[in-house]
Amino acid sequence: MSATGSERGQHRQAWAARGALAAAAAAALLPLVYGGLGGLVLLAVALVGLAVTAAALWWTLSRRGVLRAAAMVLAAATPVVVVALFVAVGLLWVIALSALLWCAAVWSGRYALRSTDLRPVRMKEHRTPPPERPFLILNPRSGGGKVEKFSLREKAERLGARVVLLDPGQQQDVTELARAAVAQGADLLGVAGGDGTQALVAAVAAEHGLPFLVISAGTRNHFAMDLGLDRDDPSTCLDALTDGVELHVDLAFADDRPFVNNASFGVYGAVVQEPGYRDAKVGTALEVLPDLLTRQRGPRLTVRADDTTLTEPQAVLVSNNAYRTGDPFGFGRRERLNSGRLGVLAVRVDSAVEAAELVLEPNPSGLAALTAHEVVVEADEAQLEVGLDGEALLMPAPVRCRIARRALRVRVPRVRPGVPEAPPRLDWRRLRKLAAAVSRTAVPGRSARTRPPVADDKSGGPR
Template structure:
């Protein structure tokens, strides 16, 4: 039997617009001479259970066909197993794929990468009791915007995040954080804290611009308390990564990071993790990715 490719699919990616991309991608993978199976769960929990069952059969690769949310789910199934992860970016945010140089705008080129690419060993990290992440954990203003956006039923897509951002700005106040960096305690008021295994989140915001996915460390970026007007001037610089030059921004690196802050829900790879306190710890070399 030829080596199997298991394809984990999110049919809701890009508001369902990615569905038309799936058949040609599956055809390209099958033309590569591999047996291809499709995993489609009735819910996120069901999809994860099915993905873990597929990984237990030791396929050649588990492919995430979707955005960062689906990659996050796939990482739960493959981290620490040695089964490689393939990514065919088909979501609104594809930051993990971008960080590893996987083609973003050509699904067939990404499928060719799955077929003919090399396996790169990178880090993943744990967050909380039993969850993995591969990208960035967000705590503070950005995660509160996520919370607001997830409560909105309209407008669709990225527009709801703009609505949520405007609403959060009206009421937001700097948050008192306690951050433990490999045993060193930092206490300060801040707008946000980002813990990055890779450099970006939110479809291209380079919040941890110097983070490397294979250095055995997490980059911890803290944007300290600033007036709202200054925050509005500084935050857009995150798309270039130039915000780290602002005097209110500090960047540290650590293997183990514990964050505590009142009324803050953390998000990892854009997915809700839960309230702080929580601990993030890098596990070097725990993820294999086809690049």
């Protein structure tokens, strides 16, 4: 009897899982087989080198002057020394081959888990009629001039939208502009600008139950990415005015301030307050980080996320839905925008040893990742420096972060690139179970004996 498509798929998964396990084992054993005890020693040296490099990077960020310069040299020289040792004993090719085997193991493991992994939940699309009186705010400075480059104003007006082009020479309140448009009968609000501007207008749209249009004309466009919009050509976002659907997503708040991406407290919240940050990000960060990381400056934070308390982290990120962690391919991406839960990432590192632990430990004690319905950030000072969707703010402590589930109706083009699918998380225990479980059913004749009886058709004979 020929195998069904499902059975063939299971066999492919099984062989992929076995291949992943075999490649991973070969990658680990190859240095030992060819290097013997020396290979084992060199692997230990490589791990020590990785720890030293992480520690040196910590000293680079947390020290100044001669100590910082020495740490920079150490961080650069340590990997070179490790590679030179492998070259000296003739094992560099072994390490290169081991790395290739590890890449093969990762690829095979992801393939095996792809159809069994829980895929990201796709947001339901709601079909609604096109707006009749859309109102759009365009920031000509956003994204290095994308409004002009992609002729956003002209296209929007051709599609029937009323457009306000912000004046770079004066301060304009986009919240008041949006509220005035609602009072004049607007039935959709949209923004071409950064995520901070998007959040302010989105809050007005949510308050009045109106659809909101995101135009990906900012610099990074994180919100647009997680909505599956085209970040290379923001003019395609305007297609939603005539051929669009709605996605119902969450909107987060820090006290009464809305955010669509995240609110940062601690190190990043302080760095973005510096006057020179916009023009010289790296130089400004290196100047202020030593005082922030060693707690000579800034408040001591306490974070209460539902029933969990985090004490004195240096950096806290509260996000509108959780960011994917534990996988570099999916880092910085949110699998959902409608879970109704805030994401929390908190980092506490007080020494070079703890910095090395962040790199070497699978679950380092200095990193906390969780979700919560409500997050309260307390401090031992009266005010908190906050980076809210990249905007620098001072807010009275404590700051209460909350989330309004599916409060925002985002109108997007019906045809759009979509959210890039993150590969499945590698879970070696699941891979072992998959390989073993399918191999048991792959014994000749076993699947036929254990297959449940086929139901009869209406004629009474077997199908």
